[in-house]
Every structure is written in structure tokens, then in C-alpha cells.
Amino acid sequence: MSLRGVNRSFAVSERGIPARQVLTDVTLEISPGEIVALIGPSGCGKSTLLRQVIGLDSPSSGEVRIDGSALVGIDQRCAIAFQEPRLLPWRSIVRNVEIGLPRGTDRAIGHSRVTELLHLVQLEESSQLRPRQVSGGMAQRAALARALARGPGVLVLDEPFGALDALTRLTMQDLLLDIHAAEPATIILVTHDVDEALYLSDRVVLLGQAPGSAPGSGSGIVRIVDVPGARPRDRANAQLARIRSELLEGLGVERHHQVIPQPS
Amino acid sequence: MAIRSNSEADVAANEAATVLQSALEFEHSVEGTALAPPIRRTQKRPRWFAFLVGAVVPVALIVFWQLLSTSGIIPAYRLPTPISVWEAGVDLSARGLLLQDVAISTQRVLLGFFLGSISGLAVGAVIGLSRWASLLVAPTVGAFRAVPSLAWVPLLILYLGIHEDSKVLLITIGAFFPVYTTVSGALRHVDHQLVEVGRAFGRSRMNLLLIVQLPAIVPTVVSGLRLALAQSWLFLVAAELIFSSIGLGFLLKESQDNGRIDRLFLAIILLAVLGKLTDALIGVLERFLLRRWS
Numbered sequence: 247m248s249l250r251g252v253n254r255s256f257a258v259s260e261r262g263i264p265a266r267q268v269l270t271d272v273t274l275e276i277s278p279g280e281i282v283a284l285i286g287p288s289g290c291g292k293s294t295l296l297r298q299v300i301g302l303d304s305p306s307s308g309e310v311r312i313d314g315s316a317l318v319g320i321d322q323r324c325a326i327a328f329q330e331p332r333l334l335p336w337r338s339i340v341r342n343v344e345i346g347l348p349r350g351t352d353r354a355i356g357h358s359r360v361t362e363l364l365h366l367v368q369l370e371e372s373s374q375l376r377p378r379q380v381s382g383g384m385a386q387r388a389a390l391a392r393a394l395a396r397g398p399g400v401l402v403l404d405e406p407f408g409a410l411d412a413l414t415r416l417t418m419q420d421l422l423l424d425i426h427a428a429e430p431a432t433i434i435l436v437t438h439d440v441d442e443a444l445y446l447s448d449r450v451v452l453l454g455q456a457p458g459s460a461p462g463s464g465s466g467i468v469r470i471v472d473v474p475g476a477r478p479r480d481r482a483n484a485q486l487a488r489i490r491s492e493l494l495e496g497l498g499v500e501r502h503h504q505v506i507p508q509p510s
Numbered sequence: 511m512a513i514r515s516n517s518e519a520d521v522a523a524n525e526a527a528t529v530l531q532s533a534l535e536f537e538h539s540v541e542g543t544a545l546a547p548p549i550r551r552t553q554k555r556p557r558w559f560a561f562l563v564g565a566v567v568p569v570a571l572i573v574f575w576q577l578l579s580t581s582g583i584i585p586a587y588r589l590p591t592p593i594s595v596w597e598a599g600v601d602l603s604a605r606g607l608l609l610q611d612v613a614i615s616t617q618r619v620l621l622g623f624f625l626g627s628i629s630g631l632a633v634g635a636v637i638g639l640s641r642w643a644s645l646l647v648a649p650t651v652g653a654f655r656a657v658p659s660l661a662w663v664p665l666l667i668l669y670l671g672i673h674e675d676s677k678v679l680l681i682t683i684g685a686f687f688p689v690y691t692t693v694s695g696a697l698r699h700v701d702h703q704l705v706e707v708g709r710a711f712g713r714s715r716m717n718l719l720l721i722v723q724l725p726a727i728v729p730t731v732v733s734g735l736r737l738a739l740a741q742s743w744l745f746l747v748a749a750e751l752i753f754s755s756i757g758l759g760f761l762l763k764e765s766q767d768n769g770r771i772d773r774l775f776l777a778i779i780l781l782a783v784l785g786k787l788t789d790a791l792i793g794v795l796e797r798f799l800l801r802r803w804s
């Protein structure tokens with residue numbers, strides 16, 4: 247998959263919101279089976295970029311190509327888990343996950359796949375509940391299962407673990423890696439958690455305003471970091487710790503080297 | 511899929527404190543969801559309770575009516591007694607007239623309601639889904655809606671005569687607009703985020719419609735149908751008052767001409783009962799649909 251000079255700007259709306267440039271010249275080559283983590287400050291256009299990738303929205307200029315052909319409309323090879331769970335409130339959890347199955351899936355095969363996925367995201371006991379009867383984290387896991395059900399070539403995840411508690415989050419990260427090892431899809435993942443990005447991805451892409459550019463000129467790729475080491479990685483690796491503080495600096499987080507003097 | 515099983519254990523060793531806390535939270539949330547349904551169930555009363563409470567006012571009204579009509583305050587030619595209305599009903603049905611009136615009126619309403627709501631659903635769906643269709647024909651449909659439906663009566667009689675067709679068509683017109691208005695409006699306001707889910711995971715326009723858009727508008731469609739049914743009875747009476755020789759509306763007109771106030775009351779009460787009965791059918795449909803789709 248490749249993104250070439252992707253620009254996206256939103257026109258002046260009728261309610262008087264001024265036109266603005268959100269993405270400027272995003273160019274990125276992603277090889278098949280690669281895991282790319284996208285980080286950047288809130289509102290910098292990460293979700294907008296993902297929408298271009300799966301064809302829900304199209305760039306103002308530039309293009310997105312998958313397997314060498316330009317993306318037109320929504321591609322059946324892609325699946326997305328949105329930033330919000332977006333489950334259909336009138337369907338039970340299991341019926342929501344079924345929506346993700348690719349077209350023409352055999353009934354029995356589809357059923358066993360959905361059952362397995364619900365087991366993997368630890369939702370089999372809640373499979374008959376409606377979305378309003380489950381917690382935010384459970385809904386998010388259901389949305390992840392829905393995206394996985396497609397068995398996609400390109401899996402696009404927008405903060406897939408944002409609503410999960412620490413333990414479930416770590417379990418789901420390992421689950422994602424296991425699934426990726428079994429069926430190596432290309433994964434593009436947005437996260438706010440630098441550690442998560444370093445644990446999961448081959449490359450971390452830092453999105454944001456280029457340093458020194460005029461405000462309102464839109465975000466581009468500020469830095470791309472290759473993450474060393476084969477998965478599964480040690481979360482406490484010293485080399486990763488150094489990259490982490492580099493990335494945090496890129497996000498505008500100050501490093502605290504100095505010891506704060508204790509008031510006596 | 512190959513799944514590593516020791517991952518949880520690794521993690522647990524590193525993050526013992528967090529694990530403990532989140533495990534506690536997890537327990538808590540599971541318990542919370544499990545408890546929710548019983549609390550609601552205790553507040554539910556049996557069906558007969560609602561029925562009894564609902565019957566209080568009608569019974570009181572009949573008692574009041576009986577007292578008023580037998581007290582002599584209002585002369586009998588202005589207010590019949592409940593018994594005389596009942597007798598008028600028995601008399602008419604003994605001659606086979608009442609059943610005939612009720613049957614033909616109900617048939618007209620159901621036919622017109624059916625045709626009107628089906629076409630309202632279809633036209634509303636097309637206009638609600640397609641921006642082009644909306645730009646092209648919505649203003650025209652709106653203009654037709656603005657015509658008070660009774661204004662069509664002379665034209666209908668001229669074109670179709672005073673047969674069944676013209677009456678059913680008038681009722682169809684009456685039922686069409688409420689359904690059309692609610693369906694086209696509701697489709698335009700389906701949650702945009704859910705429509706995107708349908709687009710991202712659906713396969714075709716039809717699929718999107720079936721998976722997301724139609725289920726999302728079910729509650730609105732049902733209330734549109736309710737309105738349409740009420741309109742159907744309204745236009746039935748209008749049609750039968752103006753041009754018919756059979757039916758409850760005709761019974762009304764004939765009784766007015768003959769000064770049969772007991773039959774007038776009878777016809778009004780029958781219209782109330784029939785309207786409520788058909789509305790209850792929609793209520794059954796509503797309960798079924800909402801259980802399935804909400």
C-alpha cells in the first residue's frame with residue numbers, strides 16, 4: 247500500500263467554520279504484512295488519514311494505492327475499527343460481529359469464525375447482549391472482533407485499545423500480534439500510547455505540524471522511526487526506552503532529567 | 511489461529527499492582543450488567559392491571575351518560591340512553607345492515623391504508639436516500655401534500671365515479687403523506703457514524719439499507735403508520751359522508767337526515783371501537799418490531 251502526496255482540506259462550511267488544511271503531503275510506503283503505528287497530538291488528523299486509507303473519504307489531492315491500483319471508493323480488502331465502537335444498537339454483540347464477515351461467507355464457517363473471535367476478545371459470555379448492555383471496553387473489543395472477522399488484507403485500527411483497562415489492553419495487544427502472526431495482514435494502527443506503538447509496530451510514524459511551519463498549514467509526517475528487534479519484544483528494553491523518549495519529545499513532552507529540589 | 515497462552519502470565523508478573531486493580535474493576539462491571547435486568551423487572555406490572563386502569567374512565571363515562579340521559583335534564587331526542595343505542599345496534603344487526611356497514615368501512619380503510627403506507631414507504635425511501643431524487647421531486651411531492659386532501663374529492667368523483675375505487679384512492683392519499691413524511695425525514699437523519707459502518711462493512715447500497723438504515727428508522731416508521739391509520743379513518747368518514755350508499759359514514763349521514771340520534775351515537779361509538787382496535791393491531795406490530803430492532 248502506498249500513500250502519495252495525500253492532502254485533505256475541509257472547505258468552508260455553511261455555519262461559518264473557516265476552511266482548513268488538515269493533511270499536507272503525506273507520502274508513505276507500507277509493505278504487505280507490515281505493522282505501522284501512527285502517533286501524533288490530538289486533532290492532528292490521524293483519524294482523517296485512516297479514512298483516506300480505507301476509502302471512506304477521498305483526498306483533496308494525491309492518491310492511495312493498494313497493490314498498485316488506485317483506491318476507488320471503499321475497498322473490500324480493508325476493515326476498520328473506528329475510534330468509537332459504533333455498534334448497531336439493535337443487534338446483539340454476536341450479530342454485530344457478523345457484519346464484519348466478508349461477502350458470501352458460508353454460514354457454518356462464518357459462525358465458527360465469529361464464535362472463535364468472540365472467545366479471543368473474551369466476549370463469549372456477553373455475545374447475546376445488546377451494545378447498550380455492555381461496558382465501553384467490551385464494546386470496543388466487539389468492534390475489534392468485527393474488523394478481524396473480515397480477515398482483511400489491510401486492517402485499520404483507530405485507537406483500538408483506548409477504552410480498555412491495563413490488563414485487558416496488554417492481553418489484546420498480544421492477541422493482535424498472534425493474529426498477525428497467523429494471518430499477516432497489513433496493520434495501520436493509531437494510538438496515543440508510545441509504549442504500545444513500540445511494542446506492536448515495525449515502524450512508528452509521527453504525524454504533526456512540521457517544525458517551523460505556519461500554523462494552520464496542516465499536518466504531515468514529522469518523523470518515521472524503525473523499531474528494532476523482532477516481536478514479541480521485551481517491554482522494558484533499554485533501546486526502546488531511548489526511542490520512546492525521542493518520540494515523546496517529538497510529541498512535545500518535556501523530558502524530566504533534573505531532580506526537582508525538595509522543599510524543606 | 512495460533513494463540514500464545516502464557517502471555518497473560520508474563521504480563522501479570524510485570525504489572526501486578528495494575529492487574530489486581532483492574533481485575534477488581536472487571537468483576538465489578540460484570541456484576542453490574544448482570545444485575546441490571548432484574549431491577550427493571552420488579553417495576554413491571556401485569557398486563558391486566560393496565561387494562562383495568564384504562565377501563566375506568568370509559569365505564570365512568572357510560573354511567574354518567576346513563577344518569578344524565580335518564581335524569582330528564584336533556585330531552586331524549588338530543589341525548590339517547592345507552593340502552594336505546596344498544597337496541598338500535600341490535601335492531602340494525604338483526605336486519606344484517608350493521609355488519610355490512612362495519613365490514614365495508616373496515617375493508618375500505620384497510621385497503622387504502624395498505625396501499626397508502628406501502629407507496630409512502632417506497633417514495634419516502636427513495637427521496638430520503640437519494641439526494642438527486644430529493645432535489646428533483648421532493649418540492650413537487652411537498653406541493654401535493656399542501657393540497658387539503660378533501661379538495662381531491664370532486665376530481666376523484668369525476669374521474670372514477672362514486673365506486674369503491676374513488677373512496678379507496680382518497681384514503682390512500684390520506685395514508686400516503688404521513689408515512690412519506692416520516693420515512694423520508696427519518697432516513698435523512700440516521701446516525702451518520704452508523705451509516706459509515708454500513709458503508710465500510712456493507713457490500714452494496716441495498717445492503718446498507720437493510721443492515722443500517724431501515725432498522726434505524728423502525729420506531730419512526732411505526733409512528734408514521736399510526737398517524738396514517740388515523741388519517742385513513744378520517745378520510746373514510748369524509749368519503750362516506752360525501753359520496754356513498756353504505757358504510758359507517760353513510761349511517762351517520764342517513765341518521766342525521768332521519769333524526770335517528772341513537773344510530774348517530776351508535777356509529778360514533780363503532781368508529782371509536784374500530785379505530786382503537788386497528789390501532790391496537792399496529793401496537794402489536796410495534797411491540798414486535800421494537801423488540802427485534804431496538
Ligand SMILES: Nc1ncnc2c1ncn2[C@@H]1O[C@H](COP(=O)(O)OP(=O)(O)OP(=O)(O)O)[C@@H](O)[C@H]1O
Pocket residue numbers: 256268286287288289290291292293294295329
Ligand atoms: N468532516 C470534517 N469537517 C471539518 N473538519 C474536520 C472534519 N473531520 C475532521 N476535521 C478536522 O480535522 C482535524 C483532524 O481530525 P481527526 O479526527 O483526524 O484528529 P485525530 O488526530 O484523530 O485526533 P484524536 O487523536 O483526538 O482522535 C480536526 O481539527 C478536525 O476538526
Ligand SMILES: [Mg+2]
Pocket residue numbers: 292293294329404
Ligand atoms: Mg482520532
